Amino acid sequence: MNANACFPPVFMESSIEDSVNSLLRMRDELVQDLNSVKPPKEELKTCYQEMLERCAKARGGGLYYPYLGTGRGSGPFVELADGSVKYDMICGIGPHFFGHSHVDITKAMLYSSLMDTVMQGNLQQNIDTLDLLEDFLTLANYKGANFEHCFLTTTGAMANENAIKMLFQKSEGADRLLAFSHCFAGRTMAMSYMTDKAIYRQGLPRSLMVDYVPFFDYENPELSLIKSVQLLEEHLLRYPGQYAGMCMELIQGEGGFYPASKDFIDAIVSVLQKYDVPLWIDEIQTFARTKEPFAFQMMELDEVVDVVTVGKVSQVCATLFTSDLKPKPGLISQTFTGSGSAIATCSYLLKNIINGSIPYGESSLNEVIHQKFVNRFQSGMSEFGYDFMGPFGVGSMIAFTVFQGDLAKTKLFLSKLFENGVIAFMAGANPYRVRFLVPSPILEDQHIDDVVGIVKKTMKEMS
Numbered sequence: 001m002n003a004n005a006c007f008p009p010v011f012m013e014s015s016i017e018d019s020v021n022s023l024l025r026m027r028d029e030l031v032q033d034l035n036s037v038k039p040p041k042e043e044l045k046t047c048y049q050e051m052l053e054r055c056a057k058a059r060g061g062g063l064y065y066p067y068l069g070t071g072r073g074s075g076p077f078v079e080l081a082d083g084s085v086k087y088d089m090i091c092g093i094g095p096h097f098f099g100h101s102h103v104d105i106t107k108a109m110l111y112s113s114l115m116d117t118v119m120q121g122n123l124q125q126n127i128d129t130l131d132l133l134e135d136f137l138t139l140a141n142y143k144g145a146n147f148e149h150c151f152l153t154t155t156g157a158m159a160n161e162n163a164i165k166m167l168f169q170k171s172e173g174a175d176r177l178l179a180f181s182h183c184f185a186g187r188t189m190a191m192s193y194m195t196d197k198a199i200y201r202q203g204l205p206r207s208l209m210v211d212y213v214p215f216f217d218y219e220n221p222e223l224s225l226i227k228s229v230q231l232l233e234e235h236l237l238r239y240p241g242q243y244a245g246m247c248m249e250l251i252q253g254e255g256g257f258y259p260a261s262k263d264f265i266d267a268i269v270s271v272l273q274k275y276d277v278p279l280w281i282d283e284i285q286t287f288a289r290t291k292e293p294f295a296f297q298m299m300e301l302d303e304v305v306d307v308v309t310v311g312k313v314s315q316v317c318a319t320l321f322t323s324d325l326k327p328k329p330g331l332i333s334q335t336f337t338g339s340g341s342a343i344a345t346c347s348y349l350l351k352n353i354i355n356g357s358i359p360y361g362e363s364s365l366n367e368v369i370h371q372k373f374v375n376r377f378q379s380g381m382s383e384f385g386y387d388f389m390g391p392f393g394v395g396s397m398i399a400f401t402v403f404q405g406d407l408a409k410t411k412l413f414l415s416k417l418f419e420n421g422v423i424a425f426m427a428g429a430n431p432y433r434v435r436f437l438v439p440s441p442i443l444e445d446q447h448i449d450d451v452v453g454i455v456k457k458t459m460k461e462m463s
Contacts, residue, residue, distance in 0.1 A: 016111075016114070020107060020110045020111065023110060024103060024106060024107060024110075027101060027103075027106060028103075030072065031072055031073065031074040031101050032074075034072060034073065034074035034075075034077040034078075034079055034085055035074065035077065036077075036085065036450075037077075037085055037086060037087060037420075037421030037422075037450070037454070038083070038084055038085040038421075039083075039084055040080070040082035040083050040084040041082065041083030041084075044081070044082045044083050045082060048066075048068070048080075048081055048082035051068055051081060052066050052068065055068065064425075065415075065418050065423065066418075067080060067423070068080060068081045069081065072101075073088070073099070073100025073101050074099075074100055074101050075099040075100060075101075075102075075439075075442050075447075076088055076089070076099050076100075076438075076439055076442065076443060076447050077100065078100055078423070084421075085421070086418070086421045086422065086423050087421055087422045087423065087447070087450065087451050087454070088100065088423050088439070089422055089423055089424050089436040089437070089438055089451060090423050090424050090425045090435070090436060090437050091437045091438070091439055093312065093425060093437065094285060094289075094311075094312030094313055094437045095312050095313060095315060096439060097288060097289075097313045097349065097396075097439055097440070097441065098349075098439060098441050098442055099439040099441075099442040099443075102442065104348060105344075105345050105348055108341075108344035108345065108347070108348050109341040109344050109345065111344065112128075112339075112340035112341050112343065112344040113340065113341065115128075115340050117340065118339060118340060119336045119337075119338070119339055119340075120336070120337045120338060120339075120340065120343065121334055121335045121336045121337050122333050122334050122335055122337075125337065126340070126343075128340070128343050128344065128347060129152065129337060129343060131347060132152070132316065132343055132346055132347050132350070133150045133152065135347065135350040135351060135354060136150045136310075136318055136320060136350065137149075137150055137320065138354060139293050139294075139350055139353060139354055140293075140294060140308065140320050141302075142297075143292075143297045143300075143302045144302040144303055145296075145297075145302040145303070145305060146303070146322055146323075147308070147320040147321060147322060148321075148322060148323045148326075149320070149321050149322075149323070149325075149326060150318050150319070150320045150321075151318065151319045151321075151332055151334075152316050152317070152318050152334070152337045152338065153316075153317050153318070153319070153334050153337065153338075154316075154317060154334070154336050154337070154338055155186070155311065155317055156186060156284035156309065156310075156311030156312060156317050157185070157186025157187060157188045157191050158188075158317065158334075159284065159309040159310065159311055159317040159318060159319045160185050160186055160190075160191055160194070160247075160282065160284070160309050160319075161186075161188060161190055161191065162309075162319045162332045163245075163247075163280050163307045163309050163319050163321070164177070164190060164194075164208075164244075165327065165331055165332060166307065166319070166321055166325040166326075166327050166331070166332070167244040167245040167278055167280065167306075167307065167325065168244045169327055169328060169331055170244070170278070170324060170325050171243075171244040171245070171278070173241070173242075174241065174242050174243055174244040175209055175242055175244075176209040176210070176211060176239055176242045176243050176244070177194065177208060177209070177210050177211075177243065177244055177245060177246070177247060178210070178211055178212075178213060178232070178235060178243055178245070178246035178247070178277070179194055179196065179210055179211075179212055179213070179246065179247045179248075180196075180212065180213055180214070180215040180247075180248060180249060180252070181196050181212040181213065181214050181215050182196050182215055182252055182254075182255035182256070182428075182429070183195060183196050183212075183215075183247065183249050183252065183254075183255060183282070184196075184197070184249075184252075184253060184254030184255060185247065185282060185284075186284075187200060189204060189207045190207045190208050192204055192207070193206060193207050193208040193209075193210055194208060194210055194247065195254075196212055211235045211239075211243075213228050213231055213232045213235070213246075213268070214227055214228045214231065215228075215252060215255065215258065215260065216228070216258065216259075216260035216261055216264040216265075218258065218259075218261075221261055221263075221264065224264065225263065225264050225267050228264070228267075228268065229267050229268065229271055232268060232271050232272075233271060236271070236275045236277070243275075243277050244278070245277060245278040245279065245280045245306070245307070246268075246272055246277055246278075246279060246280065247280045247281075247282050248265070248268070248279065248280065248281050248282065249281075249282050249285075249286070250265060250281065250283075250286065250295040250296065250298075250299055251285075251286050251290065251295055251393075251394050251397060253284070253285035253286070253397070253427065254285075254427055254428075255427065255428060255429075256392075256399065256427045256428025256429070256431075256433050256435075257392055257393035257394070257397050257398070257399035257427055257428070257433065257435055258392070258428075259393075259394050260299075262299055262300070265299050265301070269301065269304055273304065278306040278307065278324075278325070279301070279304055279305050279306050279307075280305075280306065280307045280308070280309070281294075281295070281296045281301070281305050281307070281308045281309075282308075282309050283295055283296070283308055283309060283310045284309055284310065284311040284312055284317070285311075285312055285397070285437075286394075286397070287310040287311070287312070287313055287314060288313040288314070288349065288353065288358075289313065289366055289394075289395045289396045289397050289437070289440075290364075290366060290394050290395040290397075291360065291361065291364045291366065291367055291394070291395060292360050292361065292364070293353050293360055294308065294310075295394075296308060306321065306322050306324065306325060307319060307320065307321040307322070307325055308320050308321075312437075313349065314346045314349060314350075315338065315342040315343075315345045315346045315349075316337065316338040316342050316343055316345075316346040317338075352441075358440075358441055364395065365440050365441065366394075366395030366396045366440050367395055369395075369396055369438060369440045369443055369448075370391075370393070370394070370395050370396065370398060372445065372448050373391055373398050373436075373438075373448060373452070374391055376448055376449060376452040377390065377391050377400065377452060377455075380452055380453075380456055381452075381455075381456060381459070384459050384463065386404065387402060387403050387404070387459070387463065388400065388401070388402055388459060389401040390433075392433070393435070395440075396436075396437060396438045396439075396440040397435070397436075397437060398435065398436040398437075398438060399427060399428070399433040399434060399435040399436070400433065400434055400455075401431050401432075401433050401434070402434060402459065402462075403462070404431060405428070405430065405431020405432045405433065406431075406432070407429075407432050409462070410426060410432040410433070410434065411426070412462065413434065413458060413459075413462060414426060414434060416458050416461060416462065417434075417454065417455065417458045420454050420457060420458050420461075421454055422451055422454045422455065422458075424436055425437075
């Protein structure tokens with residue numbers, strides 16, 4: 001597709017296009033050697049360690065990985081300042097869906113840099129923002145949902161904050177929310193109390209009243225459904241009229257890449273409808289990574305969802321909502337909607353989904369990539385027995401368990417995997433899982449083979 005479709009004609013003049021294309025050719029030359037894993041350079045190790053120590057001091061704590069990039073990247077590869085090159089299989093915890101230095105995204109970002117507002121926001125929105133709002137709504141409604149409005153913001157946590165404020169304002173007098181156990185919603189004051197992890201709110205005053213419903217247990221699906229529906233009803237009867245809404249991750253992200261079954265979700269939704277409790281779907285991590293653009297579309301919840309939040313992959317985060325949740329003036333605002341480059345990147349993603357360049361539905365690219373990982377892992381990891389389980393997840397959300405999910409061993413595995421050239425992250429708890437958020441549109445079979453090979457090598461080293 002035309003990466004510059006949302007820009008006005010003045011930016012499409014031939015002289016500007018020639019200059020942009022010249023820069024792209026220079027960019028290609030700059031990253032052409034980033035095509036395989038490379039170890040650190042000996043002569044850079046001491047300097048690199050000094051930079052890491054300075055960074056830890058300046059930010060008040062060390063980095064999760066010893067990762068300070070040069071800014072060079074190509075496809076699934078990134079270069080660190082110690083000279084090493086690694087496979088990025090976590091994509092910055094999601095945003096780099098097209099990998100690094102994607103030509104069309106770089107082109108769109110170059111055009112966006114010519115526009116007069118670096119950060120668009122409450123008082124200054126350019127025409128590309130209008131384009132983005134309408135594309136979000138088109139994509140969200142294409143299977144029958146009824147979202148009439150979309151509010152843009154800079155982070156997933158803020159998209160969730162805006163959803164909460166709309167829900168409470170609509171249900172004036174309500175003072176509680178519902179959520180699934182093991183959910184993750186962000187780290188603001190409110191989100192720290194939505195997120196089901198006590199350590200994230202240690203020392204913080206209470207900001208939300210949240211009651212949890214057990215998430216789907218794939219090992220005991222029937223019992224799980226009965227138990228969760230029963231507890232949900234108990235909450236609703238104990239606090240009648242006091243719930244402003246229920247937040248659902250249909251596939252838990254930080255919780256371990258566990259998907260719920262459709263029967264389970266339908267049963268929960270049926271109870272919420274019985275008690276007239278609005279449904280909020282948190283798609284900060286799932287958006288664009290499942291069989292459908294939205295996980296709620298995959299679960300056929302289009303006609304019942306009231307508000308959905310998206311982020312990560314989209315660069316610009318958003319809260320989409322029905323007319324019933326339209327906020328009164330002053331409730332939500334945003335100094336910054338996002339940078340011009342983020343808006344251009346998001347627009348490129350949405351337009352490629354809308355026009356079918358990235359396949360979804362029965363021929364979903366994400367599912368094709370997922371199955372390739374499944375095939376490679378199943379054929380190559382059987383020698384490790386119960387020390388390697390998986391892969392799990394949905395679409396480009398891929399997870400596996402090493403050494404029965406032991407926390408210390410999983411952390412050590414991630415560290416060694418990083419040293420060997422693959423960047424991943426952790427999710428879940430008891431068992432802990434290794435997770436990938438892979439760049440589906442640019443992954444090639446050779447990349448998948450290489451990554452699985454490095455995982456296998458790391459397993460052998462630890463075994």
